[in-house]
Amino acid sequence: MNYYDVIIIGGGITGTAIAHELSKYKLTVALLERGSDIGIGATKGNGGVVHPGYDPTPGSLKAKINVCGANRYPQLARDLNFGIINPGIFVIGFSDADEAMLKHKLEFGIKNGVKDLAIIDAGQMRNREPQLATTARHALYAPTATVVDPFEVAIAFAENAKANGVEILTSQPVTAIKKRTDGNFLLNTPDQQFTCTYIVNAAGNHADDVARLAGIAEYQMKPRHGDLLVLDKDMVNKPKTVMFPCPGPDTKGIACIPTVHGNTIVGSTATMLDDKEAVNNYAPGIQALIDGVHKILPELDAAKIIRTFAGLRPVVLDNNNDFYIAESPTVKGFIHAAGIQSPGVASAPAIAELVRDLLDNAGLEMVPKADYNPYREKLTVFTELSLAEQDALINEHPAYGRIVCRCETVTEGEIIAAIHGAIPAHTLDAIKRRTRAGMGRCQGGFCQYKVIAILARELGLSADAICLEDAGSQLLCGAVKGGAK
Amino acid sequence: MKQLDYDVVVIGGGPAGMAAALKANEKGATVAIIERNDELGGILNQCIHSGFGLSYFKQELTGPEYAELFINRVKDSDIDVYLNTMVIDLAPDHRITAVNQDGMLVLAAGAIVLAMGCRERTRGAIKIPGSRPAGVLTAGLAQRYVNIENRKPGERIVILGSGDIGLIMARRLTLEGMQVLGVYELMPYANGLYRNIKNCLDDFDIPLHLSTTVTNIIGYPHLEAVEVAKVDENFAVIDETREVIACDTLLLSIGLIPENELSQNSGVSLNPRTNGPLVDEELATDQPGIFACGNVLHVHDLVDNVTLEAEQAGTAAAVYALEQKAAVSENRPAENKATITISPGENVGYTVPAKLTIPPQKPIRILFRVRTPLDQAAVVIHTGTEIFYQGKVQAYKPSVMEAVALHPEELNRLNESDEPITVSVREVKK
């Protein structure tokens, strides 16, 4: 039977960051993800802001972890070769009451150890953001804040973990967990069995369900839903800074967020839901986003919206909006990395370190690997090459001379590489996340059929078998009666 | 890396690109067409229905047949055609960067014709709420799947939007054995051509629901149903009319947007009303030597009009390129043209051209579309102070592109003033 020292359940940013951290040690580790790809839970439905850590209450678990996690990002981005930008954050005040709140945040930030925070005035803000609403009076400025592409980070963590020996298994939903008399766990998925000594529960919105499989009922979870919008790269007067309004009690407010790839994201609303699968967009939420961003950028052109999406923040109830990261007091060896609501992306690297320490305390021997490789090569990105490099690449591999996605200039070569990558991409959305094919303004209208054909050819499947994302999301359903060709 | 040099380079090998290239070539220019697909013909290749060429060829052709006639003419000419080659950058100095499987190409051009066509508006653009499952796609993509890839997108189809592509697809999918449950249109009138409503919906008993829209997308991982509802005259959803319709496919036929990313790279200014370049009566953009025609300039419903427009752009591009060459060799300074603006007035959505060189030398054609249907109205072309053209009373529809031809004599008065001119369509009381 497949034995591992540690099994991580859940391949979001939390689980993959933990896999990456544990891959530095002489351990046998597997990560089991229920979805067809990693990073398709909350990790694909968020704003990607690496919050520097002025929000959490000083002294909370979140405060410590958020700041430490955010500080790790620049080095991780270099080692793991993922995109990162440093736009900084304005938290904008419109009134005297807001100014008091900003001072409060400044104080929190300083206590939490966030660097270079300052309160700036309208003139300083407008120097950087000339389109800013004239009602904006002052802002808390966090110049160190960065933005990443969260699923790219999860893929990078997972690929590097895999290169260092962690097994990353997708389409493996854990359906049963038993603690055996020898102290080890027995895990079932629909088609496999695994045993392990330690379990790390990083199952996002389903962490309570997974815990319950092991007989643990320490907490209950509900999702906090958020709508988001993506705006076209070609929008004029794009914001350069992440801009939040002064926050409300439960949310950080509606922000505009420059992305790694030159788009602008507007996000997010925050509504508690009961349904953990309801990753829908809601009309009032979309309107709230447009209204909200117009308070900051009154001129922002809503006609530049190319996509709406949504995510569910995994919230552990009655936990002061904090993360729940601890070994179960009742089932030894079962570690929770649960309730990773915002800022889970920012915090992931530090959550992983904390989980490592919890495993260490729980008796797992942590011996660093001598041959650990901290670096990851990313897939070739055609548009990042010089003309001469592009030419040379095509001469070697003509598939790089065939443009598939015209909006984002993605070549067939890149798509083939993603299909056969370290964590292979077998669905349309998996390819989109790795190569950006279909991410642009036509949203796949021109390239979807080409990507399906390439996938079908490379995987030896019929085009009708190709899925958008989860099982059951086939895009085509058989041949036409026989009219054309 | 290949370096090439032409008098005129045409970007896009659809009907617009081919007609422009042929005319430019006829005028004596050396010409190249760059086309990213594996054949010339553009969107016509997937329009296997008939209805093309009625005015240009005086016969009814299918899309591929119409394209074929031009493809043969291009083959017979000495135009260089680069297929499977995509232009990825266009610099203001006319330097074109393109890519194909033999490597990178850099082309220098005396003049450039933009003929890249358009793309479809997507679900994101109209922000339909709901889940994000498989089974929601644009009508043009469905057309590609059915007509060229030979695959069905689903079995039970709802179509949102009454644009021509949606109407044509309603018929096509029905003929291929799929069930088209209905076409839903937000506006109180259809957006497609009258003949398409008749031939594609009425003849197949497919219901058209006006003032109705899709308010929710239901089902995951695959579409299971849509919720539709009527809207009032302010487009607000009327709650009690909400209705859930089980279906596995939602086709979107909600508009086309000219494909101008390259144009913008080159510094060409766009007309916010068309999303295409701002052009003068020669179809010249505001970047010297860059011309535009076809769907990249404004969305056309009839390919015949595309061809006529493109011939004009191709001619102008060749004249420009050859004149520039001569001017350089004779050391002549470039001329400065004075222009006035042409703007859409009452009931008019846009005009092409949007500016006019004065004094006018040649007859000009002004194309425009009305914003709402008008039963009895007349086009009026005027300055702030005087009317100098008045058309006949007729019915107007947003789905039909209209044209007015003006002769230099009619425009003579413009010589004296540089007042902007306005195109209005005024209702005439019965």
Ligand SMILES: Cc1cc2nc3c(=O)[nH]c(=O)nc-3n(C[C@H](O)[C@H](O)[C@H](O)COP(=O)(O)OP(=O)(O)OC[C@H]3O[C@@H](n4cnc5c(N)ncnc54)[C@H](O)[C@@H]3O)c2cc1C
């Ligand atoms: C609208 C919105 C905006 C946000 N903005 C930000 C932001 O700007 N910055 C920031 O830092 N954070 C942000 N967040 C928070 C961030 O997205 C989350 O904290 C983070 O993605 C949580 O990651 P996770 O890995 O814990 O959960 P997930 O990404 O949900 O991963 C959990 C995984 O577990 C898998 N799983 C579940 N059950 C099983 C099972 N039985 N067996 C196997 N696998 C299972 C799921 O398929 C899933 O892939 C935002 C969140 C939302 C919703």
Ligand SMILES: Cc1cc2nc3c(=O)[nH]c(=O)nc-3n(C[C@H](O)[C@H](O)[C@H](O)COP(=O)(O)OP(=O)(O)OC[C@H]3O[C@@H](n4cnc5c(N)ncnc54)[C@H](O)[C@@H]3O)c2cc1C
């Ligand atoms: C579904 C549908 C039904 C229609 N029905 C009718 C009808 O019944 N009767 C009628 O008369 N008209 C009809 N039309 C209208 C008419 O066919 C179109 O208006 C016409 O094809 C537009 O021509 P075009 O050359 O401007 O654009 P396209 O045909 O779109 O050609 C543009 C070409 O440019 C290429 N291109 C774009 N960017 C680049 C780049 N960067 N590098 C290289 N190449 C590039 C594209 O690949 C494409 O081949 C229909 C149109 C559609 C879409």
